[in-house]
Amino acid sequence: MSETxxxxLAEPFPPEAIQWRIETLSKDKRRALVVPYVDARAVLERLDRVxxxxxxxxxxxxxxxxPPAVKCRLTVLGITKEDVGEGDSLKAAFSDALKRAAVKFGVxxxxxxxxxxxxxxxxxxxxxxxxxxPEERKPEPQELIDRLVERLKDAGLGMEAARIITRYGGYGKTPEETRRLYGELRNLLKQAHG
Structure with a gap:
C-alpha cells in the first residue's frame, strides 16, 4: 500500500461526520463522559472513495x-487486517468490528x-x-513547512522561499512533492546559516 x-485513508474525518456517545454518567447523573466516533457508513464511504x-x-x-461479538477480516488492496467488535446487538457488533479493523488501515x-x-x-x-x-489543524507536514518558512523570512529569505513554494503549487500535490519542497526549503536555510 502506497504512502499516498x-x-x-487516514485523513481526519470532517467535524460534521464525528458523533459522540455516552461512555458513563457521573454519580449524580448530571454529567456524561462522551467519546467521539464515526458511523460505519462513513468508514465504508472512505474505503470506496480512496x-x-x-x-x-x-x-x-x-x-x-x-454478549454479541463479531470478528471482521478487512482486506484493502490485498492486505488483510482483522479485529473484534462488541455491542448491544449483533448489528452493533458488526459495525464495531468493521470500524476497529479499518483503524488498522488508519481510517x-x-x-x-x-x-x-x-x-x-x-x-x-x-x-x-x-x-x-478543536479548530481544524493543518496536517503536520504543512505545519513543519510553515515553521520553516517563518525561519526563512526571519533570515531575510522570504522571497526565495516563496519562489520555491510557488514552483510546487503550494505544499505539493503528493507526499513525495511535499517532502521535496521541505528538503529544498531546509537546504536554503542551511545555506543561509552555512
Missing part, C-alpha cells in the same frame, strides 16, 4: 451472540487523539450537548 493511499469499491472487501465471523485513527469529555447531561430527556471540536 495510507495518507488518504480505493474504490473493488479495492476492498470484508468478511465476518460471529464469535458470540450473548478513523485521528479520533483517538480527541479526548473523552465531560458534558452536561439531562437525565430526564437522556440528552447532552456534544462538545465542540
Amino acid at each position: 493511499v495510507w495518507a488518504r 480505493v474504490g469499491p473493488e479495492g476492498w472487501f470484508d468478511a465476518y465471523e460471529v464469535l458470540s451472540t450473548a 478513523g485513527r485521528d479520533l483517538y487523539r480527541l479526548e473523552k469529555r465531560w458534558v452536561a447531561y439531562d437525565p430526564e430527556t437522556g440528552r447532552f450537548t456534544p462538545p465542540s471540536l
Whole structure:
C-alpha cells in the first residue's frame, strides 16, 4: 500500500461526520463522559472513495451472540487486517468490528487523539450537548513547512522561499512533492546559516 493511499485513508474525518456517545454518567447523573466516533457508513464511504469499491472487501465471523461479538477480516488492496467488535446487538457488533479493523488501515485513527469529555447531561430527556471540536489543524507536514518558512523570512529569505513554494503549487500535490519542497526549503536555510 502506497504512502499516498495510507495518507488518504487516514485523513481526519470532517467535524460534521464525528458523533459522540455516552461512555458513563457521573454519580449524580448530571454529567456524561462522551467519546467521539464515526458511523460505519462513513468508514465504508472512505474505503470506496480512496480505493474504490473493488479495492476492498470484508468478511465476518460471529464469535458470540450473548454478549454479541463479531470478528471482521478487512482486506484493502490485498492486505488483510482483522479485529473484534462488541455491542448491544449483533448489528452493533458488526459495525464495531468493521470500524476497529479499518483503524488498522488508519481510517478513523485521528479520533483517538480527541479526548473523552465531560458534558452536561439531562437525565430526564437522556440528552447532552456534544462538545465542540478543536479548530481544524493543518496536517503536520504543512505545519513543519510553515515553521520553516517563518525561519526563512526571519533570515531575510522570504522571497526565495516563496519562489520555491510557488514552483510546487503550494505544499505539493503528493507526499513525495511535499517532502521535496521541505528538503529544498531546509537546504536554503542551511545555506543561509552555512
